[in-house]
Amino acid sequence: MSSVEEGDLVARVEGAAGVIRLNRPKAINAVTLEMFRDIEKALDRFEADPAVAVILLEGAGERGLCAGGDIRTLWESSKVNGDLGKVLWREEYILNARIKRFPKPYVAFMDGIVMGGGVGLSAHASHRVVTDRTRLAMPEVGLGFFPDVGGTFLLSRSPGEIGTYFGLTGQTMNGPDAIHAKFADAVVPAVELPELREALTVACSGATAADVSKLINGFATGETAGPVAAKEPVIDALFGFDRMEDIVAALKRDGSEFAQATLKTLNEKSPRGMVVTLKLLRLARTASSLEECLVREYRAALEVFRSDDFREGVRAAVINKDRNPTWSPPRIEDVTPAMIAPYFAEIGADELKFN
Numbered sequence: 073m074s075s076v077e078e079g080d081l082v083a084r085v086e087g088a089a090g091v092i093r094l095n096r097p098k099a100i101n102a103v104t105l106e107m108f109r110d111i112e113k114a115l116d117r118f119e120a121d122p123a124v125a126v127i128l129l130e131g132a133g134e135r136g137l138c139a140g141g142d143i144r145t146l147w148e149s150s151k152v153n154g155d156l157g158k159v160l161w162r163e164e165y166i167l168n169a170r171i172k173r174f175p176k177p178y179v180a181f182m183d184g185i186v187m188g189g190g191v192g193l194s195a196h197a198s199h200r201v202v203t204d205r206t207r208l209a210m211p212e213v214g215l216g217f218f219p220d221v222g223g224t225f226l227l228s229r230s231p232g233e234i235g236t237y238f239g240l241t242g243q244t245m246n247g248p249d250a251i252h253a254k255f256a257d258a259v260v261p262a263v264e265l266p267e268l269r270e271a272l273t274v275a276c277s278g279a280t281a282a283d284v285s286k287l288i289n290g291f292a293t294g295e296t297a298g299p300v301a302a303k304e305p306v307i308d309a310l311f312g313f314d315r316m317e318d319i320v321a322a323l324k325r326d327g328s329e330f331a332q333a334t335l336k337t338l339n340e341k342s343p344r345g346m347v348v349t350l351k352l353l354r355l356a357r358t359a360s361s362l363e364e365c366l367v368r369e370y371r372a373a374l375e376v377f378r379s380d381d382f383r384e385g386v387r388a389a390v391i392n393k394d395r396n397p398t399w400s401p402p403r404i405e406d407v408t409p410a411m412i413a414p415y416f417a418e419i420g421a422d423e424l425k426f427n
Contacts, residue, residue: 079095079106079110080094080095080096080104080107081093081095081106081107081110081114082095082132083111083114083118085118085121085124086273087273087274087276088123088124088125088126088272088274088275088276088277088278088279089124089125089126089272089273089276090114090118090124090126090127090128091127091128091130092114092115092127092129092130093129093131093132094107094129094130094131094137094138096132097133097135098133099139099142100131100135100136100184100185101131101132101133101136101137101138101139101190102138102140102142102143103138103142103189103190104141104142104145105142105156105159105160108160108163108167109163111167111193112163112170115170115174118176119174119175119176124176125176125177125276125277125278125279126176126179126272126276126279126284127174127176127177127178128179128181128269128272129178129179129180129181129193129197130181130269131181131183131184131190135184135185136190136207137180137181137183137190137193137194138185138186138187138188138190138193139187139188139190140187140188140189140190141160141164141188141189143215143386143390144391146160146386147382147383147386147387147390147391150377150378150382153378157373157377158374158422161220161373161374162370164192164221165192165220165221165222165369165370165424166424166426166427167192167193168192168196168222168362169196169222169362169363169366169426171192171193171196171197172222172362177198177199177276177279177280177281177284178197178198178199179197179198179201179284179288180193180194180197180199180200180201181201181265182194182195182200182201182203182206182208182247182250182256183201183202183205183206183265184203184205184206184207185207186202186206186207186208186209187208187209187210187211188210188211188212188220188221189221191208191210191221191223191255192220192221192222193221195226195255195256196222196226196362198284199257199258199281199284199288200250200256200258201256201257201258201259201260201265201268201288202248202250202256202258202259202260203247203262203265204247204259205247205262206245206246206247206256206259207244207245208244208245208250208255209242209243209244209245210223210238210239210242211242212345212349213239213240213241213242213341213342213345213346214242214340214341214342214345214385214389215342215345215385215389216342216344216345216376216379216380216382216383216384216385216386216397216399217342217345217373217376217382217385218345218348218352218372218376219239219352220373222366223239224239224352224353224355224365224368225356225359225362225365225366226254227239227253227353228353228354228356228359228365229254230253230254230255231253231254232304232312233304233307233308233311233312234253234300234304234307235253235353236307236311236312236350236353237300237310237311237334238300239349239350239353240311240316240341240346240349241334241337241338241341242337242341243300243337245298245300246298246299247259247295247298248296248298249297249298249299249301250298251295251296251297252296252298252301253300257285258288258289258291258292259292259295260288260293264291267291268287268288268291272284272287275287303330306326306330309322309326310322310323310331310334316343316346316347316350316404316407317404317405319350320335320338320404323338342381342385342397342399343399343401343402343403343404343406343407344399344400344401345376345385346404347404347407347412348372348412348415351412351415351416352368352369352372355368363426367423367424368416370419370423370424371415371418371419371423371424372415374419374422375414375415376415381397381400384397384398384400385397
């Protein structure tokens, strides 16, 4: 066994596996720019090493794989017109695309909390394992942001309007619902992860992607749909619109307990963030690749980084934790096309490019 520990990331070879462990358990493994760079280095090393047959992504501690990006540092940079957003998201999104096309089987253990940036590191993997403890979400609209890291690509490929619902509300998926939404591939009981992990490191020498799938399926429960999937016909009827005003009107007309609860959730989100998210999701439906969505997300992210809504959303959720953001504008009907246009404009030399 060879081992390299690089601060908040552990990257080492165990048997036939190149193991990448997010190693900030007290922060639920929230990822920093340095960690993204260390993951890139680890993938370089593992891709070039013929002894490494499979990549395994895992999180340290008991709470989850990853709670997202290091949002506080981004907030601090945004306040002083810094460039951390521009640098971090560029490198993160390029890494997300690399994971999607990585030439060796890439197994992600999506146990516990998996949010935001953690989704970007795991849901583009070739083999995505969730558990009975998985709590997966893309809650960015509550921060004046939108589901990024390729989230618009993933959500737009969920069945019906399930992705629209999860993207706009930020609601949490359990393991089976993550499979239904096409964010994951197999549910494995959390207590069996150590045994699966051992099998991946010991038995995968020379393994193909099909071999890895067969091994994982030997531990899987076979569950493919959770509580949200059961509501899919209702969600399809309520979220099948291209304008936020129409979705809100449909929820008000429906008046059911589910519709009322959903309205309450949407009322807490950034109106501008919801309008931007819905447009990104609709555009993503016709995208030919993850990269196309990431280019669009990067344009929008740079505009978000400059916005009061982002700073206010993070302040209310992370800094002061009063859960009472003052959005600008405060109502969906006040979000004009002129406000939204900059999020979708080409950005010249700053455009995201892939190798």
